Amino acid sequence: MLSVRDAHARVIAAFEALPAEMVSIADAAGRVLAAPATARLTQPPADLSAMDGYAVRAADVPSTPGTLTLVGQAPAGGSYDHVLKAGETVRIFTGGPLPQGADAVVIQEDTKADGTQITILDAPRQGRHIRKAGLDFKVGDQALKAGRTLSTRDVALAAAMNLPWLSVHRKPRVAILSTGDELVMPGEPVGRNQIISSSGIAVAALVRGWGGEPTLFDIARDDAALIESRIAAGAQHDLLITLGGASVGDHDLVQAALKAQGFSMDFWRIAMRPGKPLMFAAKDRARVLGLPGNPVSTMICALLFLKPAIERMLAQPGDLVATQPARLAVDLKQNDQREDYVRSTLSRAADGALTVAPHPVQDSSMLSVLANASGLLVRPAHDPARTKGETVQIVDLASLPGGY
Template structure:
């Protein structure tokens, strides 16, 4: 059996960045940059006032009080276009450009006005309350890097850089195929030997949340020709996800259908828990990731393998999910030959350090346990028994929306 890292390496090696497309900056939230936009201007374009008050020459007010002569004003969107002479002041408002010769702002609270006579009650420091030209960014700057998933903050910056359009990676198109006579969709009548299918809906939500466009196929019954037809349709997407049909004891219809369609089977068994029956296959540009049928196994494998594959298509590294240190809140037994992702709850010790408590039941069919946990305790293969307080590694699910 492959290790998790070996399987992950094979999966991400099979994917490359998708082509780019142009979208409106207003519609680019959550998209991944394909080209880093260059600032088309300098911001601010000139020295501006950061406060309402008076633009002065600091040399004219070496101490306070001092009296200057008001000669004009510079509102935001307007300007005083003459050079400031010794002993002069200009009324200025936030965002207004500094007149030539001015180098400081005295806020209005520190002044007293009597007609054109402005008494300065507190001497300004040189450059006080002045936003220098280029303080935010300069012409040609590239503060947003290729491969960045754009936030609303990034969109505000791109818009300020005078970009109405951005070049982003096309969203990965991901087909999702659940197989099995035992499955019915939520809301349908449930037969005596049937269960409600949840994995396809969950994977579709993950694909959408990770920046892709999911296509959820109808459940394919256990019919070889039907499954072959569905696989052929799914292969027209950037990635086909199959759910179930590859475990030991299944009819192996999915593997058989893939082989009949000319796919090379990369692997179909991983040394991990949950999720041992993970499958990967390829044919020309078509890629198929076969996730286990048990819903918890589906979700864990999606996090470890589907998410990195999508990231690679979006021009990102596709690294394995990050872990962080924590300390055991209870003793745990020795682990076997499979890397284990143990559903757990996080807490904090008296000193504030992170602690982790595994759930008592770890059955891979129990979605209630998965929904209740906020972490995976990651136990390496053959990990020895551990005691309360021992250092371990965890995946903090609270940081992995929409998971």
């Protein structure tokens, strides 16, 4: 069986960045920049006041108190369009442009006004309370680099840079196909020997959260011709996800349907738990990732293989999910030949250390355990027995993007 890392490497090697498209700045949050965002103006465009007060020449008030003559004002959106002369001051407000000749601002609390006579009570320092031109960014600055996933803060910055449109990578279009006579959708009548199909809905939510556009097909019954037609439709997308039917039993029809349409099987078993029956196939530019049917296996395999594939299509590295150290809260027996992703609870010990306690039942059908887990304990293949207090590697589920 293929290792998780070898399978991951094969999957991400099959994908490349999707073409760019232009989107409105209002729709850019969460998208991945395909080209740098370059400022079209300088911000601030001139030296501005950072406070309400008076614009002065610092040399005019070497000591306090000192009195200056008020000759005008510079509100935000307005200006004093004369050179400030010796002994003069201008009333200025936050965001107002500094008059030519002024080199400091005295806040209004440090002044006393008597008509046009303004007494300065605190000696100004050159540059005090001034936002210099270009303090934030200058025209031509590439403040946001290509490959960046845009946050709301980034969108605010791009808007301030006077960018109404941004070049971003097209969202990966991902088709999702669940197969099996035993499946029904939530809310439908559940017959004898039938179960609710939850994996497709979960994968669609993950695709959306990770930056793709999901298309959730109707459940395909165990009919070879029907499955072939759905595969043909799904192959028109950037990626087709199949759920179930990827093993080698008599009723597992997905592999046969793929082979009938000319797809080549890269692999169909990996050494991990949960998720051994994972499949990857290709035909020309079409890619198919076959996830296990059990919902917990689906979710964990999606994290390890689907998320990196989507990231690659968005011009990102597509690395395996990151792990971090934690202290084991219980003893563990030796692991077998499969890398294990153990649903666990993370907590903080009295000394502040992160600890991990595996859930006592790890059945891959138990969504309640995964939903209530705060972490995954990652045990390598053939990991020896571990004792309470040892350092192990975990995935912190709360830190994952996309609402996992």
